Amino acid sequence: MVKKTLEIYSVELSGTKDIDQTDKGDDGKEKYRGLKNCFEPKKNHQKEELKKELDLDDHKLSIKELEKKYGTNIITGLSSTQATELLAQNGPNALTPPKETPEIIKFLKQMVGGFSILLWIGAILCWIAYGIQYSMNKSSSLDNAYLGCVLALVVILTGIFAYYQEAKSTNIMATFNKMIPQQALVIRDSEKKTIPAEQLVVGDIVEIKGGDRIPADIRLLSVQGCKVDNSSLTGESEPQARSSECTHDNALETKNIGFYSTTCLEGTATGMVINTGDRTIIGQIASLASGVGNEKTPIAIEIEHFVHIVGGVAISIGILFFIIAVSLKYHVLDSIIFLIGIIVANVPEGLLATVTVTLSLTAKRMAKKNCLVKNLEAVETLGSTSIICSDKTGTLTQNRMTVAHLWFDNQIFIADTSEDHSNQVFDQSSGTWASLSKIMTLCNRAEFRPGQESVPIMKRVVVGDASETALLKFSEVILGDVMEIRKRNHKVAEIPFNSTNKFQLSIHKTDDPNDKRFLLVMKGAPERILEKCSTIMVNGQEQPLDKSTAEAFHTAYMELGGLGERVLGFCHLYLPADEFPESYSFDVDTMNFPTSNLCFVGLLSMIDPPRSTVPDAVTKCRSAGIKVIMVTGDHPITAKAIAKSVGIISANSETVEDIAKRLHIAVEQVNKRDAKAAVVTGTELKDMSPEQLDELLTNYSEIVFARTSPQQKLIIVEGCQRQNAVVAVTGDGVNDSPALKKADIGIAMGIAGSDAAKNAADMVLLDDNFASIVTGVEEGRLIFDNLKKTIAYTLTKNIAELCPFLIYIIVGLPLPIGTITILFIDLGTDIIPSIALAYEKAESDIMNRKPRHKKKDRLVNQQLAVYSYLHIGLMQAVGAFVVYFTVYAQEGFKPSILADLRVEWENGNVNDLEDTYGQQWTWYQRKYLEWTGYTAFFVGIMVQQIADVLIRKTRRNSIFQQGLFRNKVIWLGIASQIIIALILSYGLGSVTALNFTMLRPQYWFVAVPYAILIWVYDEVRKLFIRLYPGSWWDKNMYY
């Protein structure tokens, strides 16, 4: 068996230190480093206490010393009174749940994001404007006050919606958190009692058995074949044997400590509680996670950027027109109202709601594909991810030992390690295989729990050790009913595995009625098994074990070991019938049977195999330009083997060590540039400066970090973030939770994941399937593209809504479109089409392009703004003005008379205003015409927005390439636009407060040519972009 390089493993648990240093900010080099040698006096008492736990030395103490230290007795346990006192003193043995943000704070937080701020400012400006108007004229129009209220209402409603969405996924999470209250068997007052694990106190003597979760950090006092699963803490998938002796100075390495929340797989043990609740190792890691700040999501940054653009445009146009208004001799207060009006008109009222709905639609779609998003904004983050730091155990691997390779007849066979083992293709005709399978079946104590006949074999619950389980399932799959075979081959004697023997042996009657011989079967550490053999079976024939076969054995053993697999050797012996008659009584203590000169049959190696979907997913991530880095607590050899098998290290790339080995030169002599891959251990990482880490991350495309501590995972994530990368971290264990929190997006496993991991993560993979991440990346990229389209669509009509106001100020036309009407566009007709754009399919294979650059590929870039505002927006404005002028002209006011008519038009005391034909209009008649103008302008914009939503379907391809009818929701959106407009005009046309009138049917078609023009123009734009990539056209017109 490959020797584990234990000495390189050193976990530095120093929660306090890390938090402290994080608090101090980026002091670079020393961050997370040199933690052991710079203890500073801490002010905080609790932190002091935490620090003390670092020097955990209970594993080194003798039982007597322990009893003294904790005032307990290992036979009688604590007294109930002592226990009650200690419980009151130290608090219950439970992790303090992460500080729950009060619901009201969560709710309010939804209303102060980048976008919401913009709307709030808009609302306040509106109220200020109304205040000014009211102070000037008591009977002034309430429009501004309404607008302010609507803006506030939009923010509040959207906030409620977003809050509800997130609360919903939190609720799904909560169902995971429901845990059956844990019980612990404890000795108190010399009696064994079962008490809730929460009531355990330091000094309690607890008993654990296979299947139990260890209820606190315990120092083991006596152990019977106990193995624990530490994978959630250290990432080791293999069960770790426990003993009562101190085997290592490091508390995490020593075998006589059992850690809180890890599972005892088999055997029994008695231990003394040495730490409870938050003071346990797990508790400290959990508190480390809560000390890590959450990063702003990329989409939040993008939206902030967008708000800056919109704000910049709004304020500059506003100020420009303020100056113009003042120089046109407008009253200063009026000019201020214009200024506010212009700024507010630039606020895209509907966009906040649209973006929120769009994100939650994607979140819902992802939830269907088993990606549960806890934070709406995280939906997009996966799309911009450029580095995925993945944990190994349970994320990339199945987290169960499985037979991976077999060696017999001098040949290595590969077993199917996929989730259902269905496809075992190796040669099963050899007589050696028959023998090997027999040994595998018989020399095995693991059993299926009864009553699982209908459950697929791989999912059945097995009682027994992990490797025996693997063997049992393997043989059940290939041979069929193992229990039946065992019954036919009655077991007469057995020596179970122990660490001194390093083998397991059993003696059986054979199922061949003519063969009265007993069969002795043995498995164990290969080198031990080989020692006991004198012959070897090749093709079913026994042959003497000579040097060359031994050589072959060693080669195979080294090769399998080099794959990071756990190798077992198998041998057997038919006991001669004359020496061992049927009545012979075997005695396992005196070993009255031969245990040497056996016949070596074969080797079998096991590994925690990768999930079958992972290699494909890793390849997809690769082609999507995402670097996949493995960060694991497991040993480098296993890590590398898994990395190779899933493609994190691709087949043809080598590490420096590989090259050195191949060329037979020293590692130092290898040109580091030749190596594409790197395997870095925690110890090496510890000695690296941040600069060296940066260099490592940039120079190698395939990196595996092994034997890393939770702190080091943080350092790695930070290193990646320094490269301007958007980092996703996947993990399931408690040890991953700080990194999950630190990452731009933390992804936890839903089934295997620990609660700490799920709490720290932004996203939970409900089916633990790494491949779901690829779905997430795809959805994230798609939503980014589609948000771009949505924003472009929404921004366009802003100009068409703003122009009338500007013209009104400068030329003095009767106001072409009113505030309320604009609101009906922004929050009425435009909402569903802009949401419908979220359903748009990708234009090209989004999984074949590089992740977007955080700083360069913005959501809203200059091209998008310019094209929306100055091209399409302007065309829309022109089209809508044509409708407006048509209505006015046909009713009697030709454009020539409209100029500078504003003051008289709006004067309620002028009731005989003459039009072009000499007709005289009362104020209300004019007002009604003005509303008809609003409706006409509204309809004009609406019709052109239909063209706009169609052109926004694609940014590069022609609409016909994209398919006009592929996205049905768009058509639903267009229908909604038309229906809402019809209802507003014909249904609510008589409600004067809404300023809509019944528009003559022909006016609905005036803007249609402009809509067609917009569409043709955009098709031409796209055509030139496709024809001349890289030209000035492409650079300026592609958004």
Added chain:
Amino acid sequence: MAALQEKKSCSQRMEEFQRYCWNPDTGQMLGRTLSRFTLHTPLPAVWISLYYVAFYVVMTAIFALCIYTLMCTLDPYTPDYQDQLKSPGVTLRPDVYGDKGLDISYNVSDNRTWVDLVHTLHTFLAGYSPESQQDSINCTSEKYFFQEKFMAPNHTKFSCKFTADMLQNCSGLVDPNFGFAEGRPCFVIKMNRIVKFLPSNSTAPRVDCAFLDQQKDAQPLQVEYFPPNGTFSLHYFPYYGSKAQPHYSNPLVAVKLLNVPRNTEVLIVCKILADHVTFDNPHDPYEGKVEFKLKIQQ
């Protein structure tokens, strides 16, 4: 901020600005390297500018073309639709507006309070002097004056004369103070013009004034109408628009209020009674009627 604090002469600044606009050393224009956009041509920034110029010229041209086409489709004499002008508005002279509508108040004994009102009437009626009306013809018929053809000079249609003297006592000729001095003021009611509008089927439209909130026991408003009966003669209708009838003047009706109570504010409404004139639009206080507050102090 540093840039602002640096002391530079004006010429230096100008030079720097020029350099920003066009830097001959690096070939940068407005801080941009032109060659950044180079692919098909050495001067793409020029292309972009040209493109924008062309784009806006084309858009303007399209807009102008649309408006031109629109103008071509319009009938120069009659508007296409008169959706809002179903019923004419009514206005009052003198027109003094308060916070809510017409609000006239004056003191009989203080002629400074009503001289402006009288002046307004005089100015208004100046348009009805015989000199101003000389281009119109005298009409006597009490029927609609339909004109299919453009018989009048310069391809126009005839307009009927309405002169101030038709208002008799309220013409300002007999009593230049329009009765304001004795507390029996004259008001002039004008009906808005609507092209081709026929106010009624056969009878002439008539003005009728009354207290708005007439109490049962209170005395009704006594009004003297000029021309007699307060009618607008049918020969002033239909109106053919300002292009066909450039000299057209709205017919007027003057009302002389005889028994306005003193020192109290009264609400008076003058309605036009005609088949096609409505005065019950709740939103429009000036459609088919005019309401005004009147307070005469003594």
